[in-house]
Amino acid sequence: MSTTDAPAYEVDARNRVKRRHDRGFYDHETVHALLDAAALCHVSYVIDGQPYCTPTLFWREGTTLYWHGSSASRMLRNLSTGEPACLTVTHLDSLVLARCGFNHSADYRSVMAFGQAKLVTDPVEKRRALVMMVDRFFPDRTASLRQSTDQEIKATAVIAMEIERASAKIRAKGVADDDEDYALPIYAERLPIRTVIGAPEPCPRLMPGVARTADLAHYQAGRLLDDALTDAYAEAYKA
Template sequence: MPDTAIPPSYPVTPMNRVKRRHDRGHYDHETVHAILDSSAMCNVSYVIDGQPYCTPTLFWREGTTLYWHGSSASRMLRNLSKGEPACLTVSHLDSLVMARCGFNHSADYRAAMCFGHATLVTDLEEKKRALVMMVDRFFPNRTAGLRQSTAKEIKATSVITMEIERASAKIRAKGVGDDEEDYALPIYAERLPVRSVIGEPEACPRLMPGVSRGEDLKAYQPGRTLDEALREAYAEAYGG
């Protein structure tokens, strides 16, 4: 019998339903998680006393749970410590699209929006584990070879966790999309791909003699896209 199992998806409600261009909306875990795992930075939105804020920060995912970190003195982390509602977003610009009409100029992109209630990680052992994964998610097994963080450093850093309660992804990968009659116009149009590409490593000039680049950085080779390197590192770090 063919496998007809429905892949896991996030519930669709008025909060996360894509309002415009429903055909570009995705709610399945695979699509949402792939967009998240291809990014190192996110933006976290929240409200304090009626004033909206949006903070960029590093983040990572474990299953359907998101983590991010910051200084213990951070306004964001002080506010998002007791189950406050938050929205975490990431976006990738894949191309700029020049059409034959200004209205049809666009961009190809991948974006994900995740909703939940953010909570401060208070258990010390869980916090230590999370701070290890803050590094190892990007550079698998790197922490084991580093100078270990002191109690003071750990205390100065806070970690926030948020279960993804609802999420949506929105993807445009169309390229040039003119009105049919406009294709006959003598106007140049193109899709201009945009990529974040890893450059040549720049070793610290104060390295001790004999210290070389380790396996923890093998995903980050010059010429590779950052998307590809991050996905590979995530798969190795979490055995997926």
């Protein structure tokens, strides 16, 4: 997935994949594709030595990650001056049942990204980020919405983190037993896990004649969520 000339994140003690280093990737293409296929991440930060792990929606723009929350939240108060953070995305693709306990595993695709999380305070950058917070998932949707009020913009905090270091880690091999164990009469399987889109549920209070919009075309029932998110991302950030 990487070539030696491709843009890649620098490697240091923070992001080097130590355990199972054969599963590690640092090139932008691999790292960014896994980020853009996700809506949910977990962000870790520290307050007084105590780590917190907070789930949130997020998106990427170049080598910057964005997420948001209420201006009142604990995390955001702490991060306003720039605090070290780690944003992690994980796609769980399977549970792997092997012939011994030790080789039980899971297939997954994950990214850990490190940087300094900072509040977006510039009004122009914040307005643009609040548009992309919606449009990254649903291209051009903001144009069809009731405009945000000043109060809403004030109440929403946007966090930006330039990625200083990042790594992807991928396991995609299913059952991998010790050679001598394949001769044992023990059942083993790869149990696929799929995160899919269900049947859309239109708001019961829609005005008459209001139909599903083109910005949602990528989100059809039964599609893999990561495929839909990848396609929507490509459309939202197309040149």
